[in-house]
Amino acid sequence: GQQLNQSPQSMFIQEGEDVSMNCTSSSIFNTWLWYKQDPGEGPVLLIALYKAGELTSNGRLTAQFGITRKDSFLNISASIPSDVGIYFCAVLTGANNLFFGTGTRLTVIP
Amino acid sequence: DTGVSQDPRHKITKRGQNVTFRCDPISEHNRLYWYRQTLGQGPEFLTYFQNEAQLEKSRLLSDRFSAERPKGSFSTLEIQRTEQGDSAMYLCASSATEPEAFFGQGTRLTVV
Numbered sequence: 018g019q020q021l022n023q024s025p026q027s028m029f030i031q032e033g034e035d036v037s038m039n040c041t042s043s044s045i046f047n048t049w050l051w052y053k054q055d056p057g058e059g060p061v062l063l064i065a066l067y068k069a070g071e072l073t074s075n076g077r078l079t080a081q082f083g084i085t086r087k088d089s090f091l092n093i094s095a096s097i098p099s100d101v102g103i104y105f106c107a108v109l110t111g112a113n114n115l116f117f118g119t120g121t122r123l124t125v126i127p
Numbered sequence: 128d129t130g131v132s133q134d135p136r137h138k139i140t141k142r143g144q145n146v147t148f149r150c151d152p153i154s155e156h157n158r159l160y161w162y163r164q165t166l167g168q169g170p171e172f173l174t175y176f177q178n179e180a181q182l183e184k185s186r187l188l189s190d191r192f193s194a195e196r197p198k199g200s201f202s203t204l205e206i207q208r209t210e211q212g213d214s215a216m217y218l219c220a221s222s223a224t225e226p227e228a229f230f231g232q233g234t235r236l237t238v239v
Contacts, residue, residue, distance in 0.1 A: 059218050059220075059233045060218075105169050112183050114175050115228055
């Protein structure tokens with residue numbers, strides 16, 4: 018079955034540091050999205066990517082859609098305590114629903 | 128409109144009881160999705176509506192689960208004869224023609 022592997026699974030960083038996480042697939046997908054989820058809440062959309070090689074920014078967040086269409090990266094610059102949460106990548110499947118990755122849990126130490 | 132609204136936020140029920148959850152999508156969104164999320168996992172797709180038509184159903188959606196969107200606006204998800212394995216967060220999401228789905232805060236179900 019399809020899988021989206023995210024790495025790292027978890028990371029602990031100092032406030033102010035930059036963060037990088039990635040998401041890989043064994044299959045090609047044409048739309049990639051990044052979500053952030055706080056405990057007890059639904060996921061919140063951060064960035065959507067539609068074109069291979071595309072680099073998109075949203076404030077301190079930057080995401081890239083890999084040229085092979087099998088991966089994506091999310092970078093967070095100058096992390097702050099409210100960046101804490103679980104970051105999920107997701108892809109749009111042929112059945113018009115989202116398939117989510119395994120998540121990267123981010124902890125920011127003040 | 129402030130976003131996708133789900134009710135209730137929390138539900139505790141005894142095994143074997145039926146439960147129903149409601150989702151009110153963002154008003155101009157014609158697509159509505161239900162997902163289930165268990166602890167430590169990403170959301171898993173259950174079913175998808177375009178307007179009032181249910182177009183996709185996951186194999187996760189057993190016969191005890193039914194979802195409706197009668198007028199193409201709000202949706203309900205019913206679970207009959209609940210089992211302990213049904214304990215999870217049930218998430219609703221909506222989208223317009225773009226694939227970007229916006230999620231509600233979820234309904235956390237605990238079956239005891």
